[in-house]
Amino acid sequence: MADKLVSYADAITAFSIVSGVTFLLALTEQDVRCSLVGRSTVVYAAMILQAATYGLLILVCHRTENRLRSAGEPLPADLVPIRRALILARISVVLLATIGSIPLVMMALDDTACLNVGA
Numbered sequence: 001m002a003d004k005l006v007s008y009a010d011a012i013t014a015f016s017i018v019s020g021v022t023f024l025l026a027l028t029e030q031d032v033r034c035s036l037v038g039r040s041t042v043v044y045a046a047m048i049l050q051a052a053t054y055g056l057l058i059l060v061c062h063r064t065e066n067r068l069r070s071a072g073e074p075l076p077a078d079l080v081p082i083r084r085a086l087i088l089a090r091i092s093v094v095l096l097a098t099i100g101s102i103p104l105v106m107m108a109l110d111d112t113a114c115l116n117v118g119a
Contacts, residue, residue: 009087016054033108
């Protein structure tokens with residue numbers, strides 16, 4: 001079961017990247033961009049909430065894995081720092097992907113063509 005939690009944490013990390021790229025691809029459509037004009041606060045709040053949720057889920061997987069491993073046969077001591085590095089790497093990927101996409105979202109939501117759609 002502990003090994004499955006590692007796989008779940010990896011899957012959550014991958015899903016965060018895929019969902020972010022999908023959102024950025026959706027923003028290439030003018031209809032999508034224009035529908036979000038004036039709602040940038042909601043978009044940014046949703047991005048932050050999504051990153052926080054993914055990070056929390058990764059931490060839950062990690063802590064549950066720790067509990068399961070402590071109840072059974074522990075990992076060799078040389079693997080402990082590697083596991084810590086992996087958890088930090090997973091959370092860093094989620095945070096960096098979110099932070100890195102903010103400038104792209106800002107540019108997309110600042111589309112001046114959307115101002116002329118209703119005119």
